[in-house]
Amino acid sequence: MSLTIGELSRQAQVKIPTIRYYEQIGLLAEPVRTEGQQRRYWPEDVRRLNFIRHARELGFEVEAIRQLLGLASHPDRSCGEAHEITKAHLTEVNDKIARLTALRDELQNMVACDNGKVAKCRIIEVLADHDKCLHETH
Amino acid sequence: MSLTIGELSRQAQVKIPTIRYYEQIGLLAEPVRTEGQQRRYWPEDVRRLNFIRHARELGFEVEAIRQLLGLASHPDRSCGEAHEITKAHLTEVNDKIARLTALRDELQNMVACDNGKVAKCRIIEVLADHDKCLHETH
DNA sequence: CTTGAACCTATAGCCGCTAGAGGATGTAGC
């Protein structure tokens, strides 16, 4: 019927100390306890913890997750707020992709220069002065 | 001629305590000091600190940055030795790009839900049940 | 020579976990 913290951990792919940490900071409600003070969870908690894990993996901060969870518990309210949180995040991610792609190109150049000297490799300059070096040829 | 820590901070867009922290953990060399023990920097340091900032923004850990910086300070060494290190970083960067791209697609799906109610809003669903919602159309 | 911004060190705190010690609980097999 109910789940131990270990079972919850396995099902939601979240480590046990992390579950207790989430309880501590109020992301997870305090669960029922056995006589001997062991935590017992319900399938509902698996869903909530999955939600939290996914949001964390997507780079949402705990505070943002708290907000999103708040929205989820008021399903009649507009999702404009959730929309804003997500949009801000999207912009950030797109920016990172662009810069990582530029970096990858430079690393590929570097790896391609097999028997040369580091002095000829431009990785340092590229990262030190990203905008200037970005579009130069190797 | 030389720069104060404040000027370095402004030019490299890195906060002053962070600069001192980087010195402490050995990412930045100890700079020259005035009689009164104040740090004085050179344009070279702006470049190095820019490098560090960009690498951090791209998600490299301090230890990886240490290695990359190591390559730059042995310009007489063959690329062959450094080749493996660089290739490892390239792999890492490619992984990051892949994961961020997947993330972006998902965020774009989420943002597509504009003025609905939370009940209809995919943000909550997607996060609550990642695998199910990932490839559905909006 | 004074003033005030900028600097110094040292320490403590932040987030988001993660690990360990030392002990209590729960369950399966006898």
Next chain:
DNA sequence: GCTACATCCTCTAGCGGCTATAGGTTCAAG
């Protein structure tokens, strides 16, 4: 019922990578 042992409990301390504060010193312009 009893034992064995995996799993659980709390508490504390540590991690990376900063960031903020307190309390004092230096530097440069006027």
